[in-house]
Amino acid sequence: MEALRFAFFEVSYLLYPFSPINMNPESISLASISRVPDLIRSRHPLVHCLTNDVVKNFTANTLLAMQAAPAMVEHPTEAGEFAAIADAMLANVGTLIEEQIQAIRQAVSAANRARKPWVLDPVAAGAISLRTGFARELCGMNPTLIRGNASEIMALAGVSGKGRGVDSGNASDEAVDAAKRLSTSASCVVMVTGEVDYITDGNRLFGCMNGDILLTRVTGVGCAQGAIAAACLSVCEDPIEAALAAAVIIGIAGEKAAAISQRPGSFQIALLDELDSIDARTILEMGRIQAF
Amino acid sequence: MEALRFAFFEVSYLLYPFSPINMNPESISLASISRVPDLIRSRHPLVHCLTNDVVKNFTANTLLAMQAAPAMVEHPTEAGEFAAIADAMLANVGTLIEEQIQAIRQAVSAANRARKPWVLDPVAAGAISLRTGFARELCGMNPTLIRGNASEIMALAGVSGKGRGVDSGNASDEAVDAAKRLSTSASCVVMVTGEVDYITDGNRLFGCMNGDILLTRVTGVGCAQGAIAAACLSVCEDPIEAALAAAVIIGIAGEKAAAISQRPGSFQIALLDELDSIDARTILEMGRIQAF
């Protein structure tokens, strides 16, 4: 799968005006991550979001704030056709209906055929049975990245957690072992979000310590992080780097927005403004990542 | 039904870390209502919202602003399972599609079986036939609270009103008699919203005079009030008190937001900020309720 990803980026290098960054995927650093916002701004990756009804507007606005191009295409007949055109895809299972389940299946198959990266966000997996089964099915369809909170990742790894609706009942560090296991079984990178965001490919483990508690007071920040991660995947060679970039970008924007407002309404607006303003210098100054 | 509600709260007292407030439901006062925001903040009730597509994001953000936990679960297979887990449920018929009709039926049945309170918001009942029929069906399924504007409540009570789309063609005081009749026939509390919000269980009648005209210039404020009422139901023993608390909370937050901005965009953001800041002292100072 990793080999296939590299093959994808080598092919895409020929087909796209996109040059992959960070040719040595072992050397993830703030320096390499700091380049990601400008890459997104120059390439405007088209991100196909099959996501939940609650967050579609906010997700699109976060992508536009970063100058990525959001698109939501929901009909099963169109979703596959569009996934092949888009640069990256997000499958978020937050408000599944039957037609969206079919659309996601089509889009995932098409993204895989076209060798486009895609993110699985298994919202509330473990808490409810239908989506848990569907998220497990998607884990077997070669996602590039799975992004979830501790309870969701633990549920997908077969470890019993304490999820309650969309909220995690577990701290992210409780889920590190589950994330490694899931990463190995699904052959993809796994990101566990929480006070620390952990990212692993089964061997390497990184953490991002950026963020602010107010990020949990606006609906869809986690879901938007999945969409931003998809945008990052389209401009980064290494999925670990892309996931880490998404964590750092949202985390720093959240810290800066919290410095502007401690109230959730105005914080949400400030967050979009900060996603627009984030640049390499800010990431080098404020980014807090760690290799374990 | 009232007896059943009390039984529910006595049972939930044993099962939950939630102690019911206001043991004497006759004595609703600003003092008892003023405790509700802090109860929500400490208990984070999980509110399952089956609501319309226009307001899902705003509804979730109003609940998060009050530190309740919103969740939207739409698939008929999941909606019932989730309603049993959640602390309260909202059924809003604003943008029904066939799958959501089925999901609402499942969720209502499950909420009733699990003795969880639920709110019916019969958006545009009376104006269009399919939803009018479905809202009447739901009136027969033991809602804890029905919240609507004057035209909607009059339509459900069988009185002809002047509804036009989602807007009421009638003032709320025109619907007081209809509300009492509907309350008796559906064995539940009814709230009629308008310049004065009226709340009745068929015998008792209360009014809330808080609010601002700008609340009508932001989409989904009424729908969000239904969701906040569901959150209140999960922490109040008496559904009348919960409905009155929802009216007072939205009304005061609207007055404070209108003092910050008279324009609808920035008013909406200020409203979320004020829902975050509202506390017992503010309710005691600004709350305007009346028993009739």
Added chain:
Amino acid sequence: MEALRFAFFEVSYLLYPFSPINMNPESISLASISRVPDLIRSRHPLVHCLTNDVVKNFTANTLLAMQAAPAMVEHPTEAGEFAAIADAMLANVGTLIEEQIQAIRQAVSAANRARKPWVLDPVAAGAISLRTGFARELCGMNPTLIRGNASEIMALAGVSGKGRGVDSGNASDEAVDAAKRLSTSASCVVMVTGEVDYITDGNRLFGCMNGDILLTRVTGVGCAQGAIAAACLSVCEDPIEAALAAAVIIGIAGEKAAAISQRPGSFQIALLDELDSIDARTILEMGRIQAF
């Protein structure tokens, strides 16, 4: 079709408290356009929006900011019934699902029977096949106005463009000839949006030069323009004038909002505030339209 439109307005003049403005449709001027916001504020036209999931909330809030009355009714059984009640209708194909396709068909037929104006927004037509076919079908059902970007209008006119998802790959002036052709074949007014918004009925051609690049950084501004155009159609006799008014109103509000904030989050809020504040004097001072 134009004759029929005039007939409609003469009939509606009798049936409605709405008097048509601009009795001479040849003489479109800033003076006549400047009256539109106050007409909307006094008449509160009920605008039925069958639009995409990403923008429903923002669309409703833009209409409310202008004191129009938004309504989204999605069930196929209800959509037709409601379209006949509403003053104008919008059919936006951005996130079609099977049930919405049926609902749009019902609503369009009912709007035509009731002689209510309606707008087609063919989002991403040309880029994906199912919606392209459906948008072509709708072109044959007597829309009052088609509003799209250059790639979408070129695709519907049978000219190959460079659309990529929801973004146009073409400048609006490249699509003027296609717009004229589409206008003639669909017997309706066509608006091509871009740096200049062009509006034509096949013979006359007008341009609006108002706007700001930040309008492209908020999701759904174009979609909201379609809804505002529907509101304008309900208070203007000449669909060209209505389309031009919608372009001028959004464009000026965007310029004023950009003077308040250059960041997309706070710009979006300022845009809603400016839609609320726009008046005749502002349009006379800032409007930039041209007849070609």
